[in-house]
Amino acid sequence: MQAVTLGPAGTYSHRAARAVADDVAFRESVTAIVEAVAGGEYDRGVVPVENSIEGSVTESLDALTEADVAVVREIVTPIRHALLAQAETFEVVASHSQALAQCRDYLEREYPDARREAVASTARGVERAREDPSVAGIGHPANAASDDGGVDLRVLAEDIQDQSSNATRFLVVAGDDERTEAGGKTSVVVYPDANYPGLLLELLEAFADRDVNLSRIESRPSGERLGDYLFHIDFEAGLYEERAQAALGDVEELVGDGWVRVLGSYDTEHVVY
Numbered sequence: 432m433q434a435v436t437l438g439p440a441g442t443y444s445h446r447a448a449r450a451v452a453d454d455v456a457f458r459e460s461v462t463a464i465v466e467a468v469a470g471g472e473y474d475r476g477v478v479p480v481e482n483s484i485e486g487s488v489t490e491s492l493d494a495l496t497e498a499d500v501a502v503v504r505e506i507v508t509p510i511r512h513a514l515l516a517q518a519e520t521f522e523v524v525a526s527h528s529q530a531l532a533q534c535r536d537y538l539e540r541e542y543p544d545a546r547r548e549a550v551a552s553t554a555r556g557v558e559r560a561r562e563d564p565s566v567a568g569i570g571h572p573a574n575a576a577s578d579d580g581g582v583d584l585r586v587l588a589e590d591i592q593d594q595s596s597n598a599t600r601f602l603v604v605a606g607d608d609e610r611t612e613a614g615g616k617t618s619v620v621v622y623p624d625a626n627y628p629g630l631l632l633e634l635l636e637a638f639a640d641r642d643v644n645l646s647r648i649e650s651r652p653s654g655e656r657l658g659d660y661l662f663h664i665d666f667e668a669g670l671y672e673e674r675a676q677a678a679l680g681d682v683e684e685l686v687g688d689g690w691v692r693v694l695g696s697y698d699t700e701h702v703v704y
């Protein structure tokens with residue numbers, strides 16, 4: 432089995448993807464990962480969707496709405512960032528925007544004058560630090576040593592995330608034909624294409640009436656017009672369960688002119704690396 436995830440090698444996504452496949456390929460955006468799986472290039476894709484400090488990875492949510500893929504598994508991993516550089520002084524801190532945000536307080540406190548530079552991934556930021564002594568990267572501490580003869584970096588500080596409990600949720604996507612009803616959780620995207628008082632309440636009642644717990648609801652702009660939204664809903668029941676089917680049946684009736692996209696049912700795995 433071959434998986435594709437956010438690269439280059441050494442990203443947190445890469446660490447999560449190792450729990451899925453031995454053979455891991457890379458892309459530099461989550462949209463490209465989801466599209467590569469939808470197009471049949473890879474068996475599995477691993478994309479970050481949510482972080483306990485910074486919240487949604489919105490590009491992933493939007494990519495999952497657009498592409499024909501199924502969600503087949505969820506991986507939750509702790510995220511412990513280190514500050515890596517060639518020397519103790521630097522002018523720029525380069526990392527993924529999520530990582531920069533997860534260390535916002537630390538950077539403000541310790542390096543208020545350093546410029547923040549958002550790059551495609553934490554590993555890309557570490558590469559920048561390896562190439563340029565005026566740059567520090569934020570990433571997993573194991574990235575300090577170069578595995579291809581490049582400069583080894585110093586670990587200037589560890590555990591610099593603003594909450595020690597920092598964790599990220601990754602979704603494992605597969606081709607559309609691998610969608611399954613088995614699993615303890617289900618993800619759906621709902622586009623009501625309507626706007627009236629109580630619409631959201633009615634959608635939520637479909638789940639509440641069957642005692643189905645929602646673990647998350649997130650609105651994203653539909654892109655059609657300002658104030659028009661679609662909803663990413665995760666609930667704690669598998670599609671094999673009658674109560675889940677009944678709740679979704681109600682939602683489908685409510686959205687009339689809109690649509691419901693079922694991403695799939697799956698189980699959660701906690702991976703510590």
Ligand SMILES: O=C(O)C(=O)C[C@]1(C(=O)O)C=C[C@@H](O)C=C1
Pocket residue numbers: 437441442443444445479482488510527529530551552553554599
């Ligand atoms: O840049 C990486 O290392 C990634 O895998 C991406 C990502 C993210 O998008 O949230 C994954 C986990 C961490 O939250 C920080 C960055």
